[in-house]
Amino acid sequence: MAQPKFEVRAAWLTTVYGLDWPRTKATNPQTIRLQKEELVDILDKLKTANFNTVLFQTRTRGDVLYPSAIEPFNSILTGKVGGNPGYDPLAFAIEECHKRGMECHAWMVSIPLGNKKHVASLGNQSVTKKTKDICVSYKNEYF
Missing domain, CATH: 3.30.750 (Transcription Regulator spoIIAA)
Structure with a gap:
């Protein structure tokens, strides 16, 4: 080997x-x-x-x-x-x-984007705002 x-x-x-x-x-x-x-x-x-x-x-x-x-x-x-x-x-x-x-x-x-509070702190710069269709919310977390 x-x-x-x-x-x-x-x-x-x-x-x-x-x-x-x-x-x-x-x-x-x-x-x-x-x-x-x-x-x-x-x-x-x-x-x-x-x-x-x-x-x-x-x-x-x-x-x-x-x-x-x-x-x-x-x-x-x-x-x-x-x-x-x-x-x-x-x-x-x-x-x-x-x-x-x-x-x-x-x-x-x-994978994880953070909890709702963290994502909110990113404002309009968050991928959850820019490309919402690729993000999933599950049990207070975004993925």
């Missing part, structure tokens, strides 16, 4: 609620820099611990961490739904992983 070219030593980087990243809200050039530095620090620690792959959470529940015409930016980035952080967090994560010889994989929570 052929041996794999390399073994995957991966870590999930969770963005929901800022559990792993980010801690700082990107609201001005200084806080954008701090938010990026937080991610760089995490990646440096993972590289030092001999990880070679990062599973970067890019979608939580109806919002994303990259520019999208379909869903708004996650509020964890700036403190407000749809708030532009001033850079593309996914592209930045990929670039920083590659600088360290690490792979970066987009981890997406693809």
Whole structure:
């Protein structure tokens, strides 16, 4: 049996609620820099611990961490739904992983859109408003 070219030593980087990243809200050039530095620090620690792959959470529940015409930016980035952080967090994560010889994989929570309260907080930017026909409401949750 052929041996794999390399073994995957991966870590999930969770963005929901800022559990792993980010801690700082990107609201001005200084806080954008701090938010990026937080991610760089995490990646440096993972590289030092001999990880070679990062599973970067890019979608939580109806919002994303990259520019999208379909869903708004996650509020964890700036403190407000749809708030532009001033850079593309996914592209930045990929670039920083590659600088360290690490792979970066987009981890997406693809099915749930959130409960009715969360979906309402997304306003007209929610996929439940933009393309209602593909969304299903079940037991106070949207899918």
